[in-house]
Amino acid sequence: GAGVSQSPSNKVTEKGKDVELRCDPISGHTALYWYRQSLGQGLEFLIYFQGNSAPDKSGLPSDRFSAERTGGSVSTLTIQRTQQEDSAVYLCASSPIYSSGNTIYFGEGSWLTVV
Amino acid sequence: AQSVTQLGSHVSVSEGALVLLRCNYSSSVPPYLFWYVQYPNQGLQLLLKYTTGATLVKGINGFEAEFKKSETSFHLTKPSAHMSDAAEYFCAVSEAGNTPLVFGKGTRLSVIA
Numbered sequence: 217g218a219g220v221s222q223s224p225s226n227k228v229t230e231k232g233k234d235v236e237l238r239c240d241p242i243s244g245h246t247a248l249y250w251y252r253q254s255l256g257q258g259l260e261f262l263i264y265f266q267g268n269s270a271p272d273k274s275g276l277p278s279d280r281f282s283a284e285r286t287g288g289s290v291s292t293l294t295i296q297r298t299q300q301e302d303s304a305v306y307l308c309a310s311s312p313i314y315s316s317g318n319t320i321y322f323g324e325g326s327w328l329t330v331v
Numbered sequence: 332a333q334s335v336t337q338l339g340s341h342v343s344v345s346e347g348a349l350v351l352l353r354c355n356y357s358s359s360v361p362p363y364l365f366w367y368v369q370y371p372n373q374g375l376q377l378l379l380k381y382t383t384g385a386t387l388v389k390g391i392n393g394f395e396a397e398f399k400k401s402e403t404s405f406h407l408t409k410p411s412a413h414m415s416d417a418a419e420y421f422c423a424v425s426e427a428g429n430t431p432l433v434f435g436k437g438t439r440l441s442v443i444a
Contacts, residue, residue: 220374249431256340258436259375259421272431307374316425317363317382320432322374 218242220323222308228329229298237293237326241310248291249320250283253305262306265291266314298330333358333424337435345443350394350409352438354422357403364405365423365432366396375421381405392416417442 221240229235241248250262261275265285276282280298285291295302305325311318338353356362363382367375379390386398392415396407405422422435 251434256436259423259434261431261433264431275431309375316427316430317380319365319377319380322367322376324372324374 220308220310220321222306222323222326224326225324226327226329228331231300231330232297234294234296235298235328237295237306237308237328239291239293239308239310239323241289241291241308242321245310245312245321246288247311247314247318247320248285249309249311250291250293251307251309252277253307253325254303259307262293264314295328298328300330303328303330333362333426333430333433335422335424335433335435337420337422337438339438340436341439341441343441343443344412346414347411350407350412350416350440352407352420352422352440354396354405354407354435355403356405356422356424358424358426360426363425363427364396364398365425366390366394366405366407367421367423367434369419369421369437371418378407378420412440412442414442414444416440 223238248265251259280296283293307325309320309322311320334357336355365380366378369375379388381388381398389395419437421437423432
């Protein structure tokens with residue numbers, strides 16, 4: 217696709233419910249990243265994928281958070297039993313390969329509000 | 332582990348004035364340094380990056396940044412601010428050896444007419 221696509225763009229959910237956030241990276245990009253942006257906190261790294269593999273899951277805030285990627289393309293970030301502190305913008309990004317000097321390209325984010 | 336400190340969560344300048352957004356990093360190995368910009372209700376967009384070579388890096392929209400190893404800094408500048416420059420700016424660092432980008436907390440730039 218032309219850019220990184222994320223859905224939903226906005227999600228309001230009740231505390232305790234599960235949510236799924238979807239990311240469709242730029243076509244041909246093998247590396248995919250999830251970040252969380254909270255007010256005044258900058259961007260917090262959550263997880264990255266190289267292909268379908270996620271070598272480093274240490275950034276996930278708790279075991280309520282999980283992510284998967286299938287077919288080397290679309291990724292889903294799942295938050296179980298949502299809490300109010302999960303309210304944030306979840307940003308997905310992709311790059312041609314996973315390499316430190318590469319530019320990563322961001323989607324517009326999924327705004328999650330837990331009430 | 333690498334880290335980034337952006338001095339000033341909010342900077343306000345007059346239209347036509349110099350823009351200076353400060354970024355200091357911490358890294359145990361030679362860093363790769365980035366500046367991203369986020370316009371309201373949009374995703375982050377790369378302004379410029381330093382990987383190797385010339386330490387003065389020019390980016391889009393007239394911005395530039397200089398890597399100063401001795402000062403562990405990568406400050407972003409623009410000679411003359413424009414109203415359209417109002418946005419949130421993020422400095423980021425990664426280390427050679429494949430580490431994910433680590434971002435600062437951002438600096439919101441306001442431009443006053």
